[in-house]
Amino acid sequence: MKKLFYSCVVVLLVMSCKEQFDPPVTAPVNGYLVVDGIINSGTGSTNIRLSRTVNLADSARMNNERNALVRVEGEDNSSYPLAEVAQGLYSHPQLSLSRNVKYRLYIKTSDGKEYVSDYSRVIPTPPIDSIRWEQPGDLQLYINTHDPLNKTLYYRWEWEETWEFHSAFTTQLEYAYGRPGEITGIKYRFPNQNHDLSKYYCWKHGSSTNLIIGSSAKLSRDSIDLPLHFIPRGSVKLSVLYSIKVKQYAVSREGYDFLQRMKKNTEQTGTLFDAQPSELVGNIHAKNNPNEIVIGFVDVADQQEKRIFIRASEMNNWGYRTGCTELIVPNVLDSILAYSYLMPTSVEEMTPFGDILSYRGSGPTCVDCTLTGTNVRPSFWP
Structure with a gap:
């Protein structure tokens, strides 16, 4: 009911007139x-x-x-x-x-x-x-x-x-940092290269x-x-x-x-x-x-x-769309910095030795659902 009483009117303006209407009720300074x-x-x-x-x-x-x-x-x-x-x-x-x-x-x-x-x-x-x-x-x-x-x-x-709700994409990558705030490259979020599902399931x-x-x-x-x-x-x-x-x-x-x-x-x-x-x-x-x-x-x-x-x-033809897309970014520092507004998601191409040649990235809210919700599962959820 938070918005219920916002508009209890203390001062009313006449929409169709140019002059202000002063109601007969004078409200206290701190309101009713x-x-x-x-x-x-x-x-x-x-x-x-x-x-x-x-x-x-x-x-x-x-x-x-x-x-x-x-x-x-x-x-x-x-x-x-x-x-x-x-x-x-x-x-x-x-x-x-x-x-x-x-x-x-x-x-x-x-x-x-x-x-x-x-x-x-x-x-x-x-x-x-x-x-x-x-x-x-x-x-x-x-x-x-x-x-x-x-x-x-x-x-x-x-x-x-x-x-x-779920994020549009999972992520297995993250930015590597040197000094605080200084991006130096891309790395796997986990040593076993699994995707991070803590940012995928939200309520x-x-x-x-x-x-x-x-x-x-x-x-x-x-x-x-x-x-x-x-x-x-x-x-x-x-x-x-x-x-x-x-x-x-x-x-x-x-x-x-x-x-x-x-x-x-x-x-x-x-x-x-x-x-x-x-x-x-x-x-x-x-x-x-x-x-x-x-x-x-x-x-x-x-x-x-x-x-x-x-x-x-x-639902019958509900038509939900995330509106999210991924971009492919070369794994070179100039490109990484140019697309640092994206959140890296997955490897697009790598060498036979496992080095990342390029990766995919998307907008933060498309990858991390905790930016718009919580990943704490409600106690009543099935």
């Missing part, structure tokens, strides 16, 4: 506090992100709220502290919450200000039925779920994706950045089947093996209405006719200043999750 997350009463971690709103001119900058004291509090006087595990991200690995108790979020920022959400009951979340996909050309993923009791009605989803990760919500309130049956994620044809994500894990939460009617307003504000271009920041007030309040605007809505719900894998062999 933004709280994003759900208190997870089920299996898995609870993650709350704290940040501050920024002006449109600074929308590429994330203003995280650091060094806050954050905890989950129960009406039974139970308390669960959340640790700051990354800038502005506060987490607890596993809460053990009772369905018979209401809970709230407590925040004390580094400047001493205190904020609390309303006490909320635990909302049961039904399991995810399936994550399905269609691929007529591009790949479209869908989320499917239902509540047989017809009680949930309002949902929110987040996803995390991981994909395996990369991504996560949802937009709000994904859905409701069956207007339907006769509490059943959801919605587009979840889109991957364009030819993407490297489906070059070998792709996986997506989806987290599903039930939310309250009030929480869903807030998320709908937030979704409109963050996905529309700011104009005179867009919703104003004051409309984003949720269920979080400043303890000592009821007039202070706080953006966010915190529900308490079980987390349900499901993961699927999709292999490249399941």
